[in-house]
Amino acid sequence: MRELFHPTTDQFNLPTILYALGDPNRLQIIKNLSSQNETTCACCNVNLPKSALSHHFKVLREAGLIYVRLEGKQRYLSIRYKELEERFPGLLNVIIKSE
Amino acid sequence: MRELFHPTTDQFNLPTILYALGDPNRLQIIKNLSSQNETTCACCNVNLPKSALSHHFKVLREAGLIYVRLEGKQRYLSIRYKELEERFPGLLNVIIKSE
DNA sequence: GAAATAGTTCAATTGTTATTGAACTATTAA
DNA sequence: TTAATAGTTCAATAACAATTGAACTATTTC
Known part of the structure; x- marks a missing residue:
């Protein structure tokens, strides 16, 4: 996996x-993310196995709610706030x- | 069934x-209801069998989204706009x- | 009280989604 | 190049939700 799918606002x-x-x-993930600028998957304070x-991150990403940036061995998550605000x-x- | 459950705002x-x-x-049901004051189940313009x-009406009612008023042999549906607005x-x- | 009307409930089926641990991939560090 | 780290994917399971027609209930009308 080298490129992650992110829907466009339309x-x-x-x-x-x-x-x-x-x-x-x-x-809960979204609420937690909203109080942080960008965070790794492990730092979401949701107590679930990583699988x-x-x-859940995939569902959120594919719906357009979060952006996942790949950097090194980590994924940095952020809410697509601006685009969501624009559309809804x-x-x-x-x-x-x-x- | 003589009384329908409707959650309180809290x-x-x-x-x-x-x-x-x-x-x-x-x-779609909610969108349709929003353009009408109150309507019967049959007048929702959603093309599904009545069962x-x-x-779906039950799911919406139990979530607190709609109010169902019994009158005669009909049920009149309306969005719980005010209470929802108050809470969310x-x-x-x-x-x-x-x- | 029989028939019509409006909607619910039931049971069965189908399809979807959440959850898990184990195996896997990719990246970095030793 | 090996080990550690961060996360994904896979396969299996279990739980839940949507959908349907048929039977049912309650109310009104004839």
């Missing part, structure tokens, strides 16, 4: 995004701030 | 709500307006 799809956020583990984390203004803020 | 749960909206059929519709301000507007 490929963003609302039900897909909501579905991705509809899982408690993934929602499970990998799965307000959505992410509501979600991150809730509760 | 029982609203974000992942549950997002999950409910993460299904294309249910998202499937009934299932902006969420529904983003969703309804998107695309």
Whole structure:
């Protein structure tokens, strides 16, 4: 794997995004990421085996919620905040701030 | 069935709500409902057999997204706009307006 | 009270998704 | 070049969710 698929903003799809956020583990990941600029997979503070984390990161990435930057032996994760805001203004803020 | 369960606002749960909206059929139902004040199950403009519709309405109702009022032999559906707005301000507007 | 209407529930099926550990790949460090 | 590290992929399983038609319930109308 040398290049990771990231949808363009016009490929963003609302039900897909909501579905991705509809899982408690993934929602937690997004909330955790939102308080950090960029972080590695291991630093997400979600207590799951790495294969499970990998799965959830993939769902989030393919929905367009996170960007995964490859650097050395690590992957740095960040929320695609600007693009999401552009396409679905307000959505992410509501979600991150809730509760 | 004489009384339908509707969660109170403090029982609203974000992942549950997002999950409910993460299904294309249910998202369409919500979008359709948003342009009507109150409507019966049959008037949702979603082309599914009634048993499937009934299932989706239940998921939406139990998540707190819609209110179902029993009157005679019909059920009148409406979005719980005010309560949702109170608990997750902006969420529904983003969703309804998107695309 | 029989028929029509509006919707629910049931049971069966199908399809999808989450979860796991083990094996794997790629990169860096010793 | 070997070992360690960071994460992915695979295969198996288990759990859950969507979909359907048929049977059911409740209400209204004839």
